[in-house]
Amino acid sequence: MIHKKKSSADKDKDKDKDKKSKRTKKDATTAASSKSSKAGGGGGGGGGGGVTINIVERRTTELHIAAVKGEAQRLQMMVDAGANVNVIDKDGASPLHHASYNGHAKLVKILLKADAKVNLTDNEGATPLHNAAFAGRTECVQLLLAAGAKYDLQDDQKGTALLNAASQGHLEVVKVLLKQKADPLLADDRGATPLHYACYYGHEPVVKVLIDKHKELNKKVDLTDADGATPLHHACANGHLRVLKLLLKLPEININGADNQNTTPLHFAAFNNHRACVAALLQHAKEGYKVDLRSVMLNCRDKEGSTPLHKSAFRGDADILTLFIESGADINAVDEEGATALHKAAFKGNNAILRILLERDAKMTIKDKQGGTALYNACYGGFVRCVQLMLERPGAKDMINICDNDGRSPLHATSCFGHWECTALLVKNGADLNIQDKDDMTPLHLAAFNGCNLSMTFLIDAGADVKKYNKEGIYALHYAAYKGHITTVHNLVAKGANVNCVDNKSNTPLFYAAARDNWDIIAYLIFREAQVDYQNKEGLTPLSYAVKNKCIDAAITLLERDADPDIKDNRGNTPRKLSKIGTANPLRKVFMAIGKRPFNPETMARLSDFHTPASQKKTEKAASLDGAAQGGSALDIMISDKLMSVSSPFTEFGFNFDLNDPGEVAEHVFQCARSLNHHWTVLNVLRFRLLIPEDEMNGYGMK
Numbered sequence: 001m002i003h004k005k006k007s008s009a010d011k012d013k014d015k016d017k018d019k020k021s022k023r024t025k026k027d028a029t030t031a032a033s034s035k036s037s038k039a040g041g042g043g044g045g046g047g048g049g050g051v052t053i054n055i056v057e058r059r060t061t062e063l064h065i066a067a068v069k070g071e072a073q074r075l076q077m078m079v080d081a082g083a084n085v086n087v088i089d090k091d092g093a094s095p096l097h098h099a100s101y102n103g104h105a106k107l108v109k110i111l112l113k114a115d116a117k118v119n120l121t122d123n124e125g126a127t128p129l130h131n132a133a134f135a136g137r138t139e140c141v142q143l144l145l146a147a148g149a150k151y152d153l154q155d156d157q158k159g160t161a162l163l164n165a166a167s168q169g170h171l172e173v174v175k176v177l178l179k180q181k182a183d184p185l186l187a188d189d190r191g192a193t194p195l196h197y198a199c200y201y202g203h204e205p206v207v208k209v210l211i212d213k214h215k216e217l218n219k220k221v222d223l224t225d226a227d228g229a230t231p232l233h234h235a236c237a238n239g240h241l242r243v244l245k246l247l248l249k250l251p252e253i254n255i256n257g258a259d260n261q262n263t264t265p266l267h268f269a270a271f272n273n274h275r276a277c278v279a280a281l282l283q284h285a286k287e288g289y290k291v292d293l294r295s296v297m298l299n300c301r302d303k304e305g306s307t308p309l310h311k312s313a314f315r316g317d318a319d320i321l322t323l324f325i326e327s328g329a330d331i332n333a334v335d336e337e338g339a340t341a342l343h344k345a346a347f348k349g350n351n352a353i354l355r356i357l358l359e360r361d362a363k364m365t366i367k368d369k370q371g372g373t374a375l376y377n378a379c380y381g382g383f384v385r386c387v388q389l390m391l392e393r394p395g396a397k398d399m400i401n402i403c404d405n406d407g408r409s410p411l412h413a414t415s416c417f418g419h420w421e422c423t424a425l426l427v428k429n430g431a432d433l434n435i436q437d438k439d440d441m442t443p444l445h446l447a448a449f450n451g452c453n454l455s456m457t458f459l460i461d462a463g464a465d466v467k468k469y470n471k472e473g474i475y476a477l478h479y480a481a482y483k484g485h486i487t488t489v490h491n492l493v494a495k496g497a498n499v500n501c502v503d504n505k506s507n508t509p510l511f512y513a514a515a516r517d518n519w520d521i522i523a524y525l526i527f528r529e530a531q532v533d534y535q536n537k538e539g540l541t542p543l544s545y546a547v548k549n550k551c552i553d554a555a556i557t558l559l560e561r562d563a564d565p566d567i568k569d570n571r572g573n574t575p576r577k578l579s580k581i582g583t584a585n586p587l588r589k590v591f592m593a594i595g596k597r598p599f600n601p602e603t604m605a606r607l608s609d610f611h612t613p614a615s616q617k618k619t620e621k622a623a624s625l626d627g628a629a630q631g632g633s634a635l636d637i638m639i640s641d642k643l644m645s646v647s648s649p650f651t652e653f654g655f656n657f658d659l660n661d662p663g664e665v666a667e668h669v670f671q672c673a674r675s676l677n678h679h680w681t682v683l684n685v686l687r688f689r690l691l692i693p694e695d696e697m698n699g700y701g702m703k
Contacts, residue, residue, distance in 0.1 A: 060089045067095035067111070070104040075111075085116045092122035101131035105139040118147045125155035133161035133177065136170035141177070151182045158188040166194035166210065169203035174210070184213050191226035199231035199247070202240035207231075211246065221250055228259035236265040236281070239274035248284045255281060256293070262302040270311040270320055278308075278320050282327050298329040305336030313341035313357070316350040321357075331362050338368035346374040346390075349383035354390070364390055364399050371404030379410040379426070382419030391429050400431050407437035415443035415459065418452035423459065433464040440470040448476035448492065451485035456492075466497040473504035481521050482512035489521055499530040506536040514542040514558065517551035522558060532563045539569030547575045547587050555587050556607050565591055 063083055066075040075095070079085060088094050096116040099107040108128075112118065119127050129149040132140040141161070145151060154160055162182040165173040174194075178184065187193045195214070198206040214221050222230045232253060235243040247253050258264050269277040285293040301307055309329040312320040321341075325331060332340055342362045345353035354374075358364075367373055378386035387410075390396060403409045411431045414422040423443075427433065434442050444464045447456040456476075460466065469475050477497040480488040489509075493499060500508050510530045513521035522542070526532060533541050543563045546554040555575075559565065565576045573581075579588040594603055 061087055063087060063095045064089055064093075064098055067098040067104065067107055068102055070099075070102065070107060072104070072106045072110065075107055079110060079114045085111050085114045086120060088120075088122070092124075094120050094122075094128070096120070096128045097122055097126070097131050100128035100137060100140045100144060101135050103132075103135060103137035103140055105137075105143060108140050108143050112143065112147045118144055118149045119153060121153075121155070124157075127153055127155075127161075129153070129161045130155055130159070130164055133170065133173050134164040134168060136165065136168060136173055138170075138172045138176060141173050145176070145180055151177055151180050152186060154186065154188075158186075160186050160188075160194075162186070163188060163192075163194045163197060166203070166206050167197035167201060169198070169201060169206055171203075171205045171209065174206050178209070178213055184210055184217070185219060185223070187223075187225070189226075191224065193223055193225075195221065195223070195231050196225055196229075196234055199240065199243050200234040200238060202235070202238060202243055204240075204242045204246065207243050207246055211250070220252055221247065222252065222254055222257060224257075224259070228261075230254070230257055230259075230265075232257065232265045233259055233263070233268055236274065236277050237268040237272055239269070239272060239277055241274075241276045241280060244277055244280055248280065248288065255284060255288075256297055256300060258300070258302075262300075264297065264300050264302075264308075266297050266300070266308045267302055267306070267311055270308040270317075270324075271315055273315055273317045273320065275317065275319050275323075278323055282323060286327075294327045298324060298327060299333070301335070303336075305334070307333050307335075309333065309341050310335055310339075310344055313344040313350065313353050314348055316345075316348060316353055318352040318356060321353055325356070325360060331357060331360055332366065334366070334368070337370075338366075340366050340374070342366070342374040343368055343372070343377055346377040346383070346386050347381060349378070349381055349386055351383075351385045351389065354378075354386050358389060358393055364393065364395065365402065367402065367404070371406070373399055373402050373410075375399055376402070376404060376408075376410045376413055379413040379419065379422050380417070382414070382417060382422055384419075384421045384425070387422045387425050391425060397430060400426065400429060401435060403435070403437070407439075408441075409435050409437075409443075411435065411443045412437060412441070412446055415452060415455045416446035416450060418447075418450060418455055420452070420454035420458060423455040427458050427462045433459055433462055434468055436468070436470070439472075440468075442468050442470075442476075444468065444476045445470060445474070445479060448485070448488050449479040449483055451480070451483060451488050453485075453487055453491060456488060460491065460495045466492050466495050467501070469501075469503070473502065475501045475503075475509075477501060477509045478503060478507075478512050481509035481518065481525065482516055484513075484516060484518040484521060486518075486520055486524060489524060493525075493528050499525050499528045500534065502536075505538075508534050508542075510534065510542040511536065511540075511545050514546040514551060514554045515549055517546070517549070517554045519551075519553035519557040522554055523561070526561045532558060532561055533567055535567065535569070539567075539571075541567055541569075541575065543567075543575040544569060544573075544578060547578045547585065550585055550587065552586055552590070553612055555590065559590070559594065560604065560607050564597075565594075566597070 063075065063078055063085065064087075065071075066078065085096070086094050094116065096108065096111045096118070097120075099111060118129075121127055127149065129141065129144045129151065130153075132144060151161055160182065162174065162177045162184060163186070165177060184194050187196075192200075195207065195210045198210055211221060222232070224230055232244070232247050232255065235247060248255070256264055256266075266278065266281050269281060281297070282294055285297050298308055307329065309321065309324045309331070310333070312324060334340055339347075340362065342354065342357050342364065343366075345357060364374055372380075375387065375390050378390065391400070401409050401411075403412075409432065411423065411426045411433070412435070414420075414426060433444075436442055442464070444456060444459050444466065445468075446452075447459060466476060475497065477489065477492045477499070478501070480492060499510075502508055508530060510522060510525050510532070511534075513519075513525065533543075535541055541563065543555060543558045543565060544567075545551075546558060563575075566574045568574050576591045579585045579591055590607075594600075594607070
């Protein structure tokens with residue numbers, strides 16, 4: 001909306017020290033200037049009329065540095081020596097730009113006397129007058145104007161010297177420029193005039209002078225910028241009360257003017273929590289006209305359909321909200337989305353706002369365009385206090401089961417996102433535990449899907465049906481198995497969920513776990529007597545799903561528990577055959593290793609070595625904790641992950657030795673280290689880690 005103007009001289013001032021340190025000795029002893037040479041002309045050139053080539057060198061020269069630092073004597077010496085006073089640096093700024101910005105009036109005089117170009121523009125289109133006005137250098141401004149500086153010249157952003165001075169609050173500069181007939185109505189590329197900027201930044205004295213100038217020119221103050229905002233909008237948006245009061249004294253001021261988004265000054269003040277500005281606007285609407293305009297102001301809507309009351313409810317300022325209600329705001333007004341102030345407060349979790357609205361009997365049963373109530377919004381965000389406040393109101397039971405357009409109730413929302421305290425409150429107040437949405441999903445389905453165990457526990461303990469299924473025949477247990485929530489799976493099974501329940505395609509929870517490589521879920525379900533080789537409507541088994549999805553850990557877990565790899569599906573494919581279809585499937589090696597039934601017990605016993613490192617780490621971590629609980633050594637716990645993360649003898653890069661024999665470990669580690677020329681390093685590390693004590697190294701010395 002309003003952007004702070006920048007000056008090339010401002011940037012150079014910050015970088016001056018760094019630049020000086022980088023200059024060479026030659027640069028420091030030579031006064032830089034623009035150079036010109038002639039090709040084909042002048043003394044001794046061959047050919048006819050010459051073509052002049054102007055080579056303009058852009059760099060920070062000694063002349064610039066003197067102008068920045070205010071070194072008048074040094075500057076005068078270089079000027080007397082014939083230095084080009086119009087040389088420009090990389091930002092396009094001349095020494096006059098820098099001297100003007102830094103307020104060195106004496107240097108400005110020297111440069112102007114040496115014929116410095118007073119209207120030379122830098123890379124951003126700014127003249128020395130722009131810079132002087134921006135920095136508030138009144139004397140420099142006067143010198144430049146006397147030398148013929150164009151006061152209404154616009155830079156690349158269409159800004160004038162007057163606009164720069166007004167934006168920075170330099171009153172004396174503004175007065176000087178206005179005296180020179182600078183145009184206060186010239187706007188920048190955003191359509192903002194000096195008055196817009198002065199109001200935006202809250203420069204009250206400047207605003208007063210500009211208003212007087214507008215009156216003198218018989219021009220209105222309510223000019224709009226590119227966003228349709230007036231100076232009053234900017235004053236209210238930034239909470240500048242004194243500027244606001246100055247503007248309200250003008251008889252032609254429109255206190256209810258809307259910008260391009262239909263936002264009024266009152267909207268801005270409410271949204272930004274400027275209480276004093278809100279109070280001043282309401283008081284002026286009440287007392288400044290023949291009729292009370294407060295109701296008109298309070299019912300104005302922006303492009304979202306929001307009233308000022310919506311803004312204050314959303315932002316959470318209780319004092320502003322109270323002012324609006326006491327001034328007659330419609331407490332149940334809805335915006336374009338059908339939301340009331342109560343919806344806004346609940347969505348943001350603004351307890352104080354919610355309490356005020358409820359005490360004034362705001363309707364809790366109003367649904368927005370998505371079908372949600374204020375209670376649903378509070379439950380969605382997990383705002384416990386807001387939920388409690390609404391459930392304590394009379395008529396709470398009438399809205400506790402109101403569903404949105406998807407058929408989801410507040411209990412669906414709390415269960416889905418794990419807001420267990422809100423779930424407990426809803427359950428306690430009689431929410432329907434088995435209410436189903438348009439897809440027949442219950443709150444328990446959503447809690448199971450996201451692994452929200454506390455919410456699920458409250459639901460089950462209160463009587464939620466674990467055997468409810470949705471339109472696709474999917475139970476809560478299916479979802480928990482699919483997402484890998486083993487605690488959720490256990491809780492559901494413990495409360496009576498059937499481990500062999502099937503969906504519409506005859507898939508059991510075991511299928512869902514196998515498809516996602518949730519091997520721990522598989523182990524638990526089989527422990528709870530899930531059918532390992534159950535076939536769905538396509539004849540596929542859980543092992544088929546694991547093979548198709550290349551789920552190594554799931555497949556091995558199933559094979560270890562007697563899953564049959566040779567059961568044919570409806571197309572005649574077995575899990576073993578499926579492993580050979582398509583791109584390289586790692587399970588193909590597993591089936592090659594185990595052969596056909598009857599399986600070799602020793603081979604089956606070593607199947608666990610095929611598990612991925614992630615699953616091995618998970619297993620060993622649990623085993624280590626169990627060992628510690630049973631008195632296992634701290635060293636065993638520390639190194640268990642190290643020992644069990646090595647490859648198995650079945651893999652291409654495995655170590656075929658006994659991990660429990662320190663001697664064999666030392667021998668094979670040594671052989672590997674010798675091939676890498678890391679003999680002593682590896683062995684010393686092993687000793688340091690206490691994996692191989694010194695007294696057990698006999699017979700395995702390095703050769």
